[in-house]
Amino acid sequence: MPLSTDEIARMNAVMGDLARANPAAILMADRSTHTTFTQVAQVRNIRGPEPQGEHSDATAHASGGWSELISTLKDGGRLVFDVVYTRADHAGLADAALEQTLEMFKLTFADGTGLQFSALVDVEFHLTVAGLNRAKVSLHLSGAVTKF
Numbered sequence: 001m002p003l004s005t006d007e008i009a010r011m012n013a014v015m016g017d018l019a020r021a022n023p024a025a026i027l028m029a030d031r032s033t034h035t036t037f038t039q040v041a042q043v044r045n046i047r048g049p050e051p052q053g054e055h056s057d058a059t060a061h062a063s064g065g066w067s068e069l070i071s072t073l074k075d076g077g078r079l080v081f082d083v084v085y086t087r088a089d090h091a092g093l094a095d096a097a098l099e100q101t102l103e104m105f106k107l108t109f110a111d112g113t114g115l116q117f118s119a120l121v122d123v124e125f126h127l128t129v130a131g132l133n134r135a136k137v138s139l140h141l142s143g144a145v146t147k148f
Contacts (some may be wrong), residue, residue: 077140
């Protein structure tokens with residue numbers, strides 16, 4: 001039985017409240033021990049990650065006239081986000097980009113689930129004469145991506 005318009009409106013309101021109360025977040029592990037995670041401040045937009053796989057042709061005579069593929073290597077892709085940049089809030093990200101060290105991150109979703117991964121960091125600064133300084137941060141995932 002389909003939902004009524006009122007039921008859909010109530011469901012959308014609850015989901016909106018949940019997202020506002022517990023929005024998605026990016027957390028970065030401390031750079032020395034990688035055991036304590038701290039939320040990256042002033043994150044505006046998050047895009048990704050974009051997991052992909054490489055595939056190899058596994059078609060054989062017994063494939064019944066259909067091509068068959070197998071997954072060979074997985075790639076976590078990239079996660080890109082924008083921040084309102086301050087040195088005080090984002091020193092770890094800037095330092096990781098300059099040093100090109102592998103860092104640990106978590107991406108949490110509004111429902112409390114998420115992904116944990118290691119990544120190399122790139123930062124593109126957008127510094128203005130007047131107004132807020134911003135940065136585009138790209139995380140290049142390396143190794144396994146785990147769910148929590």
